[in-house]
Amino acid sequence: MCLAVPVKVVSIEGDEAETEIGGVRRRVSVALTPEVKAGDYVLLHTGYAIGVVDEVEAKETLKLFEEIINLSEVH
Amino acid sequence: MEQAMNDTILLAHGSGGKLSHALVETKFLPLLANPLLDKLDDSAIFEANGRLSFTTDSYVVDPIFFPGGDIGKLAVCGTVNDLSMSGAKPLYLSLSVIIEEGLLIADLERIVQSIKAAADEAQVDIITGDTKVVNQGQADKLFINTSGIGIIPAGIDISGANAKAGDRVILSGTIGDHGIAIMSQREGLRFETLLESDCAPLNKLVAQMVEACPNTHCLRDPTRGGLATTLNEFAQQSNVGIVVEEDKIPVKEGVRAACELLGLDPIHVANEGKLVAIVEPDDANEVLAQMKQNCYGRDAAIIGEVTDDYPGRVIMKTRLGPSRIIDMLSGELLPRIC
Amino acid sequence: MKFIDEYQNSELAKKLAQRITGHSVRSIRLMEFCGGHTHAIMRYGIRQLLPETIEMKSGPGCPVCVTAIGDLDKAIALSHSPGVIITTFGDMMRVPGSYSSLQQARAEGANIRIVYSTMDALEIAKASPEKSVIFIGIGFETTAPTIAASIVKAEKERIGNFYVLSFLKLTPPVMKALLGLGEIKLDGIIGPGHVCVITGSHPYEFIPEKYGVAYVISGFEPLDILLSVDKLVQQIETGSPKVEIAYRRGVKPEGNRKALELMQQVFEIDGADWRGIGIVPQSGLKINKQYQHLDANNAFSGLLRSARNDKPAKEPKGCRCGDVVRGAATPLECKLFGKACTPEKPVGPCMVSSEGACSAYYQYGLP
Numbered sequence: 056m057c058l059a060v061p062v063k064v065v066s067i068e069g070d071e072a073e074t075e076i077g078g079v080r081r082r083v084s085v086a087l088t089p090e091v092k093a094g095d096y097v098l099l100h101t102g103y104a105i106g107v108v109d110e111v112e113a114k115e116t117l118k119l120f121e122e123i124i125n126l127s128e129v130h
Numbered sequence: 131m132e133q134a135m136n137d138t139i140l141l142a143h144g145s146g147g148k149l150s151h152a153l154v155e156t157k158f159l160p161l162l163a164n165p166l167l168d169k170l171d172d173s174a175i176f177e178a179n180g181r182l183s184f185t186t187d188s189y190v191v192d193p194i195f196f197p198g199g200d201i202g203k204l205a206v207c208g209t210v211n212d213l214s215m216s217g218a219k220p221l222y223l224s225l226s227v228i229i230e231e232g233l234l235i236a237d238l239e240r241i242v243q244s245i246k247a248a249a250d251e252a253q254v255d256i257i258t259g260d261t262k263v264v265n266q267g268q269a270d271k272l273f274i275n276t277s278g279i280g281i282i283p284a285g286i287d288i289s290g291a292n293a294k295a296g297d298r299v300i301l302s303g304t305i306g307d308h309g310i311a312i313m314s315q316r317e318g319l320r321f322e323t324l325l326e327s328d329c330a331p332l333n334k335l336v337a338q339m340v341e342a343c344p345n346t347h348c349l350r351d352p353t354r355g356g357l358a359t360t361l362n363e364f365a366q367q368s369n370v371g372i373v374v375e376e377d378k379i380p381v382k383e384g385v386r387a388a389c390e391l392l393g394l395d396p397i398h399v400a401n402e403g404k405l406v407a408i409v410e411p412d413d414a415n416e417v418l419a420q421m422k423q424n425c426y427g428r429d430a431a432i433i434g435e436v437t438d439d440y441p442g443r444v445i446m447k448t449r450l451g452p453s454r455i456i457d458m459l460s461g462e463l464l465p466r467i468c
Numbered sequence: 469m470k471f472i473d474e475y476q477n478s479e480l481a482k483k484l485a486q487r488i489t490g491h492s493v494r495s496i497r498l499m500e501f502c503g504g505h506t507h508a509i510m511r512y513g514i515r516q517l518l519p520e521t522i523e524m525k526s527g528p529g530c531p532v533c534v535t536a537i538g539d540l541d542k543a544i545a546l547s548h549s550p551g552v553i554i555t556t557f558g559d560m561m562r563v564p565g566s567y568s569s570l571q572q573a574r575a576e577g578a579n580i581r582i583v584y585s586t587m588d589a590l591e592i593a594k595a596s597p598e599k600s601v602i603f604i605g606i607g608f609e610t611t612a613p614t615i616a617a618s619i620v621k622a623e624k625e626r627i628g629n630f631y632v633l634s635f636l637k638l639t640p641p642v643m644k645a646l647l648g649l650g651e652i653k654l655d656g657i658i659g660p661g662h663v664c665v666i667t668g669s670h671p672y673e674f675i676p677e678k679y680g681v682a683y684v685i686s687g688f689e690p691l692d693i694l695l696s697v698d699k700l701v702q703q704i705e706t707g708s709p710k711v712e713i714a715y716r717r718g719v720k721p722e723g724n725r726k727a728l729e730l731m732q733q734v735f736e737i738d739g740a741d742w743r744g745i746g747i748v749p750q751s752g753l754k755i756n757k758q759y760q761h762l763d764a765n766n767a768f769s770g771l772l773r774s775a776r777n778d779k780p781a782k783e784p785k786g787c788r789c790g791d792v793v794r795g796a797a798t799p800l801e802c803k804l805f806g807k808a809c810t811p812e813k814p815v816g817p818c819m820v821s822s823e824g825a826c827s828a829y830y831q832y833g834l835p
Binding site: 058060062076077078079080081099 | 321322323324325383384386387388390391393466
């Protein structure tokens, strides 16, 4: 639930930010993510950023997929 | 004696008197001029030989101006396209407007310009019309009705009931553009995008397709309810199953993004300049090639085929591999948060 | 689109599915708590990729589906009041209340506007100072902080005509209630990834600790869901249930501190009425004393009272949404499914909400 979509933060003004996904721009509230910086990706839910996407973890997850796949190939 | 033209439409503009005449004569006639319209008789008289196609549609879109078009362009293209979907060459349109008192005359002028531009591109004449004005609040700025007459060449029999197992399903281009362009303007959903409505007259595209393949089985433009609804209509009318592949359906990145944001599925979003064709397997490649030569068929693709399995249903092979049923749109297309 | 496309890779999906099949020996039952997962599972055909040893059940994590019918009636009653503009997420419009729906009320002249965000509702309030703008607050912990933020903003900017009717609910108490009910035996739960962005993972530790049920917090793309199922199978096969975060790019164990603070600032915990389950203690969020003047329950108490007396809430006959929402029945087991109850003329919320199990089964069903 809770549709939340990863969008890129383009610029921040106070507690609002300009974000972008696939060429679509949307002004969102970053009241819930005061630590956000321009260039970060945030999870957008009903017009609010609810969390900053951890890009390091994202890469780790993709690496994990690769490992899982390689392991299963060895079997 | 010249009547002064105010900045906004008044009730009197629809009452049939001097102000009405002035409105028609200054705002509509000069732009839409053609011999039949210029006569200004109660009805337009013409001859036509052959099988005729006749359609009508009313346009109540809000907002009346949107990226890529306006209600006027929509009104012409919509009716031209309905005629084209039976294989007809569109000949004449009627134009009936119901204007809410208070509409800016400048806006009306803009819309009539759009109507003219669309009619010129489609090479149709508007030969009869009507203007009414209603009290403020009784119409949402402007409602338009267009009816159209076209002529179907001999030997053409296009119908939603003609699909047969083995036929190929061809889509003329990217889906969801119009619906997303409209939504981007709606209060409460505001997001910015460079996406524009795909509103366009498809009669020339159809003429090319039908010339290359007179035996085209089905044609329809997936307007309200989107691609999914049109495919379901074909499946039900022809009592066949249709299987399409998600990967083959062209969707612009911005439409995908907007749909992700709003929780919508592009297959349910309206289009105003696309068509779905069902043709025999041996004709598919030729038809596709013809379509790609037309600017409105540039992104055309074969997206699936007709089968005897699952009669009346439409199945989509998802990006991941497994298949699922795709249904018509139920109710309004509402954005969701969950 | 970054952080979406990479998690939809079909080759990886197939391989992950094969791996799950390889590991899955015992027959197990998993619940996807969250309606968003139900929707994704059906949309991508994930059930078909999983082995027969895994049975999937949909849970009550669809805020639309679990909004009590009497609560929906309240929103509809308020919409008919002349000075009121109702602002709501689109999800609620078509849900049938006891006598009507928001969609029907709008057709009858009620001023109801669909919004995507409470920010838009605040804009509407600013633009129409002579009206009372009431926001229908449905949702779980993902949405609660956004509504809290809007209440704080309304107070700060002195937007005196903005009110919230809170139907917000909390997920750990209802999971506890369901597991406690013991109606169906669950081996594992796919945890709601976006709720957990806010709450973190700690509130769910009682699930493996007290009930021995595996719990993996999952994202919403197909690879996320498959990864979570893989982890659940592993936990179950090795008999080591625990709380695990598979959605690591979104969820931290401590959650979103700022969001949790805002929720504490604005709300207090109260009992809530869950459709199909009843009152679950300490499972709802009520606007606290500091902000009570923005609480529509207070500001419109008279209207709500007389509406309740005139038209008491009643469930539609034969509707099994309650059973479906608890995982006690599948949509196919409801006599109304596909016949009297379809997306065009829905009887209960499970058929209306795009996250509802019935809607998912109907629209995305297996050919």
